[in-house]
Amino acid sequence: MKDKPIQLHSVTPSFGGGRGEDNIILKAENISKQYRLGQVGTGTLSHDLNRWWHAIRGKENPYLKIGDTNDRSTKGSSDYVWALQDINFEVQRGEVLGIIGKNGAGKSTLLKILSKVTAPTTGSIKSRGRIASLLEVGTGFNPELTGRENIFLNGAILGMTKKEIASKLDEIIDFSGCERYIDTPVKRYSSGMTVRLAFAVAAFLEPEILIIDEVLAVGDAEFQKKAIGKMQDISREGGRTVLFVSHNMAAIQKLCTKCILLQNGRFIMQGNTEDVLNCYLSQSVLNDSEYILNTKMSDTKNAYATKLCIEDIDGNLINEIPIGKSWQVKIFFTVNKETKNLVIALGMTDMLDTPLRTTWSLPNDFEPGVYSATFIEDKIKFNQGQYKLIIGISRGSEVIEYIDKDVFLTISDMVYEQENSVINNKSGVIVDQMRMQVKKEL
The missing domain is CATH 3.40.50.300 (P-loop containing nucleotide triphosphate hydrolases)
Incomplete structure (x- = not known):
């Protein structure tokens, strides 16, 4: 200071x-x-x-x-x-x-x-x-007034005349998609409808x-x-x-x-x-080689993931993978009761959540116990950067487990083996390009 x-x-x-x-x-x-x-x-x-x-x-x-x-x-x-x-x-x-x-x-x-x-x-x-703000749901709106009345109120606050506001009224209502409720008090709007109308008012009254x-x-x-x-x-x-x-x-x-x-x-x-x-x-990015996914046992699910490890092809933990080097992701999961047609999936996106690849196992029947699923990457080589991993466990159309945050994979700029198979990060979703092994741990 x-x-x-x-x-x-x-x-x-x-x-x-x-x-x-x-x-x-x-x-x-x-x-x-x-x-x-x-x-x-x-x-x-x-x-x-x-x-x-x-x-x-x-x-x-x-x-x-x-x-x-x-x-x-x-x-x-x-x-x-x-x-x-x-x-x-x-x-x-x-x-x-x-x-x-x-x-x-x-x-x-x-x-x-x-x-x-x-x-x-x-x-x-x-x-x-003039400054127009949309900070919270319903900012600047009087809940007792109708949507139409609130449009004129907000315009007046911005210093516009009634004639100027009226000239924009049809555009505001059309953009908001709330025409049927425009003469209903705003207190009866859903949060989504309120935001729609508030944004339309802020955008069309030309601050x-x-x-x-x-x-x-x-x-x-x-x-x-x-x-x-x-x-x-x-x-x-x-x-x-x-x-x-x-x-x-x-x-x-x-x-x-x-x-x-x-x-x-x-x-x-x-x-x-x-x-x-x-x-x-x-x-x-935490840049870890090992992630604990569930700290508490869950007996309410048929199965749940407990840990994810990023390893080299020999099974050693690593927190950065050189470009061109093969690697694998091992997911540990617990099955609480006998479950049929269980599928283990691994997804990968860039840091802007653009999907890059998804891989999953064939449906298998599991008895209670602790298992590991190893996804082995020896075909596709990704560019340098950080990536997010997504873990999924499902049975048919039922999603049992879905973890899509705080698990990261880092590919370093050190080139292990120069190949022409390094792909562009946004070339589209790759489906089922990893080898996979599932085994029982306990």
């Missing part, structure tokens, strides 16, 4: 500077946000009086010098936490900026500050033009800056596709700026021209989307 930071509680409406800043529509300078942990109102009056006493004497807020880093998984030593600390960035007009990071990184807090929902503890936001949090994930696949297409249109054709927060990396890659990465409330990097995504995804 810099010495004697200036405490601001408002958003600066315009820029200073010369011609180089003419195309900058949004600028964050030294943004920090501090919160007090615990129950609201407990002991805060004394803290407020202490702040006031320091302020009238021209001294710095005493609580700006304390506070833990915003790490939600650890216990801190202070009652104060920095949700954001020293955030600086600029956004160009017409740019689609992605903001990514793990849960608790400070993404939503930053969007609330940019949207003027809350004030920064220190620093300032400079912006040009200069559109800020969208993770809420699009509430909508169905068809709406998400429409929403991403609309955001692309308003940035490319309308020249308007979009700030987009999502944990869907494929959507970020498709939509955003640049990205910001946050970690524990701090700014890590800003740059082109591919570089920032690679940095973020590399942080998520």
Whole structure:
């Protein structure tokens, strides 16, 4: 934290500077946000009086010098936490900026500050033009008003006249797909319908800056596709700026021209989307050779996976596989009771969840016991990078076990054997290209 930071509680409406800043529509300078942990109102009056006493004497807020880093998984030593600390960035007009990071990184807090929902503890936001925000389901909607009335209400908040709103009304209703319920109070809408209407209002009432949090994930696949297409249109054709927060990396890659990465409330990097995504995804990879899949025994399932091991062809544990070297994945699983036609499957995707391959065993009958299924790869050679593994156990059409997160495979850039069989990561799904062995362990 810099010495004697200036405490601001408002958003600066315009820029200073010369011609180089003419195309900058949004600028964050030294943004920090501090919160007090615990129950609201407990002991805060004394803290407020202490702040006031320091302020009238021209001294710095005493609580700006304390506070833990915003790490939600650890216990801190202070009652104060920095949700954001020293955030600086600029956004160009017409740019689609992605903001990514793990849960608790400070993404939503930053969007609330940019949207003027809350004030920064220190620093300032400079912006040009109207800002429309879609931060949570139902943001800005009065649940007692109908969908039609809420459209006019949101337009009025954005400073539009009734005539301007009416000219966009048919487009908003059509895009939302809620025409049948448009004269029904919003409190009777489902969360998906509310998000559909809220996004349509935010997109069609032509704000200069559109800020969208993770809420699009509430909508169905068809709406998400429409929403991403609309955001692309308003940035490319309308020249308007979009700030987009999502944990869907494929959507970020498709939509955003640049990205910001946050970690524990701090700014890590800003740059082109591919570089920032690679940095973020590399942080998520544990790069282990052995993964414990279920820590508790489950007697409610016919079968369940317990452990996955990544090995070389000789059965030695490895956490990186050189390009061109054969490798194998061993899945340990427990069968609780005699089960017929059980299938063990292994899937593989890239880090953006693009499917690359799937392999499965023939249906087999199993008696109770502990087994291992070994998937041996000696035909297909993948490019350097990180990949995700998916484990499945099924019986006919019944899915018994499905694990699709936190299991990673790393192929290193060290070339073991130069071959022409190295495939492109996005060449399509490979089906049943691995040899497989199943044996009983106990």
